[in-house]
Each structure stands twice: as structure tokens, then as C-alpha cells.
Amino acid sequence: MERGGVLKYMLGLFFLSWAVIPLCTETFAQPAGQAAVGGEGFIDGRNPNRKPRREGDPLLEAWFVTDSIGIGDTVTLRVEITKDILQIVALGEINQEMLEGQPIELVSQTELDTVRQDGRQVKLRKDITFQVFDEGYLNLGWMPAFYLDKNIADTIWSVDSLVLMVGTYQIDTLTQNIHDIRGIMDTPMVLGEYGGYMLWGLLSLALIAAGLWFWFTRRRNLTMFGKPKVIDPPHVVAIKALEALHNQKLWQNNRHKQYYTGITDILRQYMEDRWDIGAMEMTSDEILTALSDRELPEKGYRDLGEILRTADLVKFAKFVPDAEQNENVFTFAYYFIEETKPTEIEKPEMEEGGVL
Numbered sequence: 001m002e003r004g005g006v007l008k009y010m011l012g013l014f015f016l017s018w019a020v021i022p023l024c025t026e027t028f029a030q031p032a033g034q035a036a037v038g039g040e041g042f043i044d045g046r047n048p049n050r051k052p053r054r055e056g057d058p059l060l061e062a063w064f065v066t067d068s069i070g071i072g073d074t075v076t077l078r079v080e081i082t083k084d085i086l087q088i089v090a091l092g093e094i095n096q097e098m099l100e101g102q103p104i105e106l107v108s109q110t111e112l113d114t115v116r117q118d119g120r121q122v123k124l125r126k127d128i129t130f131q132v133f134d135e136g137y138l139n140l141g142w143m144p145a146f147y148l149d150k151n152i153a154d155t156i157w158s159v160d161s162l163v164l165m166v167g168t169y170q171i172d173t174l175t176q177n178i179h180d181i182r183g184i185m186d187t188p189m190v191l192g193e194y195g196g197y198m199l200w201g202l203l204s205l206a207l208i209a210a211g212l213w214f215w216f217t218r219r220r221n222l223t224m225f226g227k228p229k230v231i232d233p234p235h236v237v238a239i240k241a242l243e244a245l246h247n248q249k250l251w252q253n254n255r256h257k258q259y260y261t262g263i264t265d266i267l268r269q270y271m272e273d274r275w276d277i278g279a280m281e282m283t284s285d286e287i288l289t290a291l292s293d294r295e296l297p298e299k300g301y302r303d304l305g306e307i308l309r310t311a312d313l314v315k316f317a318k319f320v321p322d323a324e325q326n327e328n329v330f331t332f333a334y335y336f337i338e339e340t341k342p343t344e345i346e347k348p349e350m351e352e353g354g355v356l
Helices: 003-028 191-219 234-247 256-275 284-291 298-316 323-340
Strands: 059-064 068-070 074-084 088-090 104-109 113-118 121-132 136-141 144-149 152-157 162-167
Touching: 059 162, 074 144, 234 256, 234 323, 256 284, 256 298, 256 323, 284 298, 298 323
Parallel strands: 068 162
Antiparallel strands: 059 074, 074 121, 088 144, 104 121, 113 121, 136 162, 144 152
């Protein structure tokens, strides 16, 4: 077929669908009658004069998910259409006006949507939920749909008719007596009902006790088992930190800034713990001013100033000291701590008889 012929065919199929599908939808919305006893049509009781399904036509299947329900229950009508991908199928929209005079009410319905595709074959599905308010045998006939395929515009029908059995609840008024409402019953306490609350309560108490114990031991500088913690004096801590820093060989690997920062931080922490000054937050000049009225060895004071000034040049001016300066800084820091550490006052020994 030439390109112009294909275009004319597609345009004709498009306009035909717009002209015919609304007619089919209007057929669905005709005034409703009573439910068919012999299966003469869908909902409205008309005889659709059903034609047998031809080969190549879409396959329309419709059935109730359950074939029997109780009065007042809801039931789902499932509609599935298997068709070629090029075939156009229109399933009329059901509305409440179509159900006037019927003991059945529309609850909800889904859109006709694709649920599976296998090559050219496409399966569509739509679920319609009804609620039935009358007992008996309800036969709604066959479900119709309109379809277009090439030069065909026709109506197809479901393979089986829609049949639903609606039952009722039998109440034996002869043997069943009406009883008054019972009063509130006293039931004994069961441990299982409160076990969960007790467990959470015990866990909460344990957590509170652990927190108090941790706070108490930290406040008293005690270990977890109540023994006093062994705390090294500031000069011991500083000497250990200096030795650990020296063993890292930072300046030997051209990491001068880290080396000088480490030395000054150790000295600042030592001075803060030793003389109770905020050395960690002070500038080099402020530290020297704060220590000027302390009884420090003159050489130790000068060495400290040399360490701080050299460290500032390395950290802020990118100054690179030589190997001798790097070793001297470590030596000056070490002896500054040793010369300024607190001296232990020896207690005089008691002579015999308790007399000094």
C-alpha cells in the first residue's frame, strides 16, 4: 500500500472511532429495566442479538470474582480483553443511572488498563465493584464492547453471561432468645499483660543507675570499679608527648609546620596545667607577658620565647629552619619543662620517740 493510501486509512480509522465509540457509550446508558431472567442483556435487560465470535476478533471475558455473596455484600466484576495491538476496543463507562430499578449499586470502577503484552497480543483489564441489596438469582446477561479493526466496526460480547447468586441470613426467631447486654466482667490481673512495662521500667532504672555511676566516678576521678585513677603530673605528660612527637620524624620529612605546631601545643598545654593560665587561647606575646612575673629560670624564659617566635615564622611566614634549629627547639622545650616542673617537698623523717 502506498504512503498516501496508508495515511488515508489511518485518518479514516481515527474519525470512525470518534464517530462510532460515543454511539456505543450511549447504548450503555439507556434507561435500565429489571435484571434479565434468561440472560437477555447486560444490566438493562435488552436482548443484544448476540453474534458468535469470529476468528481474529478481540476476546472479551467477564466474570464475578465470586459467584455467590450475601445480601448487602460487595462483589467485583472483572473484565479482561485480549486483542491485537492495532485493534481499538471501547468499553462503555457504567454509571449509577444505568442501575436505576435494579437491586445493585455501583461502588467503584477502575480504568481499562494494560496488564500484559506478549508480542502483538495485549491484555486489558477493568474491575467494577457492585453492592447488592436483594436476595435471589441475578443474571445480567453478556458484557458488550465496541471495537475497530481496519474496515471493521462491530460489537463483541463476553464469552459467558454474568450470573450471581445472592443469599440472605436466616434468623431462627423460634429457638433464639433475645438477651440483655451483659455487665462489665472483672478479670484477674495477668502478669503477661504487665510484663512488657516491667521490663522497660527495669531497663530504664538500669540506664539511670549506670549514668549516675559514670558521673560519680568521673567527678571523683575514679575508675569504673571505684579505684582512684592514676593521673600523671603535667610535666610527665608533656615529656611523654614530646618524645612521641620526636619519634615521628616530622621535620626530617619536610613537615616543619606539623612539627612546630605539635611542640607549641605541648608547651601550651603544659603551661595551662602548670600555672593555670589560658595558654591554649593566647598569642605568643600574651604567654610571655603572663609568665613574666613567675619565678622562671632566665635561660628557660629566653628559650621559650625563641621557640614561640620560630614556630610563628614557620606556621605563618613559611619559614624553613635548618636541622640544627629543629633539634634545638626540641632540646629547649624539653629542658624548659624539666627546669619548671614543681619540686617535691620531702617530709622530714621522724626520729625515735616521735621527736623531730
